[in-house]
Every structure is written in structure tokens, then in C-alpha cells.
Amino acid sequence: MIGRILNSLAEPKNVPKVFSVAISIILLFSLTMVFELNPNQLYPKPAPQVQVELAKQNIDISYNLAPYNRGGLPLEPDNRGIVRSQYQTPYEGWITAYLTPFSQFLRDITYHFGTTILGHPGGILDEVLYYTRGYDTILESTILFTAFTIASWVILNITAKERDKKEK
Amino acid sequence: MNDILDLNSYIIGHVLFGDIVPYLTPFSLALVITIVVFTIFLALSKPELRSVTRFGEDVVRTTTVGKKEAKFRRFMTILCGVALIGVVTTGDIFNFTLFVSLVGITNVGIFAVVKDTHVLDAAFQYGLVMMICSLPLFGGVALILAKTGTLSLGVLAGIPGNPVLNVGRMLLLVGAVGEGALAPFFATKVEMIRAKGAPYINMMHLSSLMVFTRLIEILFIVG
Numbered sequence: 001m002i003g004r005i006l007n008s009l010a011e012p013k014n015v016p017k018v019f020s021v022a023i024s025i026i027l028l029f030s031l032t033m034v035f036e037l038n039p040n041q042l043y044p045k046p047a048p049q050v051q052v053e054l055a056k057q058n059i060d061i062s063y064n065l066a067p068y069n070r071g072g073l074p075l076e077p078d079n080r081g082i083v084r085s086q087y088q089t090p091y092e093g094w095i096t097a098y099l100t101p102f103s104q105f106l107r108d109i110t111y112h113f114g115t116t117i118l119g120h121p122g123g124i125l126d127e128v129l130y131y132t133r134g135y136d137t138i139l140e141s142t143i144l145f146t147a148f149t150i151a152s153w154v155i156l157n158i159t160a161k162e163r164d165k166k167e168k
Numbered sequence: 169m170n171d172i173l174d175l176n177s178y179i180i181g182h183v184l185f186g187d188i189v190p191y192l193t194p195f196s197l198a199l200v201i202t203i204v205v206f207t208i209f210l211a212l213s214k215p216e217l218r219s220v221t222r223f224g225e226d227v228v229r230t231t232t233v234g235k236k237e238a239k240f241r242r243f244m245t246i247l248c249g250v251a252l253i254g255v256v257t258t259g260d261i262f263n264f265t266l267f268v269s270l271v272g273i274t275n276v277g278i279f280a281v282v283k284d285t286h287v288l289d290a291a292f293q294y295g296l297v298m299m300i301c302s303l304p305l306f307g308g309v310a311l312i313l314a315k316t317g318t319l320s321l322g323v324l325a326g327i328p329g330n331p332v333l334n335v336g337r338m339l340l341l342v343g344a345v346g347e348g349a350l351a352p353f354f355a356t357k358v359e360m361i362r363a364k365g366a367p368y369i370n371m372m373h374l375s376s377l378m379v380f381t382r383l384i385e386i387l388f389i390v391g
Contacts, residue, residue: 012289016296023304023342030335037332038317139254139266143273146247150277153240158283 044082045069055111062097064107065114074098085132092132171325171389183257190257191322195385199256199378206374207249211242213367240281241368248274248371252378261312262319264386265305265343271375272298272347278368297346305343311336312390321389329391337387348379 008014046054051066062069072081074097081096099107107113172179176193183190192200215233222229251274254267276298279291313319315332327333344350349372 012293016293016300019297019346020300023300026304026338026342030339033331033335035332037314040317133262135260135263136266139263139270143266143270146270146273146277150244150273150280154280157236157281 040084052111061108064111066111068114070096072097087132089132171391172322175385175388182259189259190254191259192257196256196382199381200253203249203252203256203374203378207246207252207371210245210249210367210371214238215241215367237281237283241278244274244277245368245371248278248375252375256378256382259321260319261321261324261386261390262309264382265309265340268305268344268347268379269298269302271379272301272349275349275372275375278371294349297349301343301346303343304339305347308336308339308341308343311339321386325389333390337390340390341383341387344379344383348376348383350376350380 009018045051045067048067051063051069054060055063055066062071070081070083070093072093073079074095077094080093083093083096085092103113106116172191172193176195178193180192180194180197183192215238217233218231220229220231221227248271251267251270255264255271258264258267276291276295279287279294282288282291309319312324312333315330315336316324316327318324318327
């Protein structure tokens, strides 16, 4: 019996299945824990519903970006956007409020820009990444391009060759 | 007491490289020297040519490794060595996970260009394991970040352990074990190691060893 189990584990095909079952068990156990997280990691801002209500009162046009409104003006050191990052830089919050002309147009005509796919929080992610964690961006793209290199090598030298053989 | 100093008597120096600061201790310096020497050794050596004898046949076949294939595998080996240096020196826990992912994908790259079906099958299964592992690996780090509010190992060393951190450590352990092809995955590894072209596949053993060593240190530091 034990021998049969061990033999089935030696089959590479079964390894991902067994492993994913093990991970799901671990995750299930960890979900029962009481999580008490660090409150300093949250952005200081009104709740999303409150932001939408504020947008409808036409107080400030930047509330139309709800729930991604971070305040501030682009490239103004005295009026920065609200950013919480791991490693502080002097340029924090400078470009958080930057929008492309098209995005500005959309923000002006609708209350729902922040909740569409166009209003992704790209600006803030980019700023936090490039200014405070630049090394990570390099590493992530290195991983991506390594994967591309492997895939293109396999396609050019193995898959394409097999296809040519079949055509002959 | 600072866990980093507890584990490695003193810190030789910080490498000021961008915004995230890798640090060197006597232990990690020894590991870096091992990796550099081993990578140079592998990059300079020629692929082995193996003879295959089969039962029931009176033939001995010699196998060859194509020049292009050997070149690509050498490139992946060198890249894996560079990633390993990052793994053992990094002072940031998120960078650690990224370097481990890079090690995993270069390991797959070393095997993905072999033209034997059983090796490719095993490499595919290992790739699946790696994809599954990215969830616990990055999830564990995210949990540690959410609990402590920092990713720097130097700061994490001073924070005492608690149950939520332990869950994060456990997820990190599971994830790194899968990405680095540590103990429970030797079954997939053995099939892959049957590939020809010996010097390059040794990189996989070295990477498992180094990822494991560094992982243990990080688990001690975080706890």
C-alpha cells in the first residue's frame, strides 16, 4: 500500500496535483486565524461610498476619480498627493495626480471614471514603484523577459523545426 | 537582540545599489564566492557526451548536444548564477521572492530546450508547480508586509514573532520550496536530470541548495 502511494508520487504527472491539494489545506487552516493587520498601511482617505457622494455634490472635481482620488497637483512640492510607500523619497506624491488629456476629459464629464477599466490606479502604482522600489520593477521585467526568451527559443528551434519536418 | 547579528556575528557591509540595500555577512560572502566560482566553472566547461546502452540490444549509442542548444543552456546557467547572488545577498524580503522566481524560471529554461520528450514532460510539470507556488510565495510576503508594515529584513529582524507572522512564514516556506525545487519535488527533478548535457543541470542542484540556505536564514530573521 505504502509502496503504491510512493510509486504514484514518483510520477511527475501527479506532483502538481498533490502539491496543490496540500497548499489548499494549508490555506484553509490559515484562513481560520484571527488577522489583525497593521493599520498604518492603509491610505488616509474617505471611504469609497463617501467619495462618490462628495463627487455628486460637485465640491471638488478630483472626487470624480473615486475611489482612486489621492488629491494633490502634479509636480507641485507644496501640494502633494497622499502616498504611503516603503522607502521614502523626496519626490513622493509629485506625479500622483497626473492624468492624460483623455483621462482629464473623461473625469470632467462623468462621476464614474475611477470605477471604469480606464481609471486603473496606474499612476499611483507607477509612482510608488519607480520612485521607491525601482529595483523591483527591473527584476519583474527581467523575469518576464526571461520567460519570453525561453518561449521564443522553444518556438523557433523546436516547434518550428517539427512543423518543417512534417511539411517535407 | 537583532536576529541578523545573532545569526551571522557581524555585517561586512551594505551594497548601495539603488533604493534597496543588499548586505553582506561572512556567511553570505562565502556563498557568493561559491556561486561565482561554480558558475564560471560551468560556463567554461563543455557539455558531456553520454553513451546509452539498452537492455536487449547489442548497441551502444552516443548522444550529442547541439551547439545552439548548449549555448542557450549556458546563457540560462549564467543568468541563474546571477539570480542566486541576488538571493543570498538581498536585504529585502520582496526582492528575495522575485529572485527566487527568477531562479525557478531559469531552471526551467535550462531544461526546456532539451529535445527528449520525457524531460520536457517533467519540465512542464515542474513549471506547473512553480505557477501554483507563486500564490503562497507572494501571499506570504504580502501577509508579512500587512502585519508589520515593512519589507526590509533589517527592520523585520527587530520585530518579535506572532501567529500571523508565523502563517506568513509558513506560506513563504511552501512557496520557496516549490520555486526552488527543494525536497518534496525530487521526483520531478529526477526525470529532468535524465537530460543529457551534464554540467548545466548541476546548476539546478546548486540553486536548490542556495535557496534553501537563504530561506532558513530569512525564516529565522522574520520570526
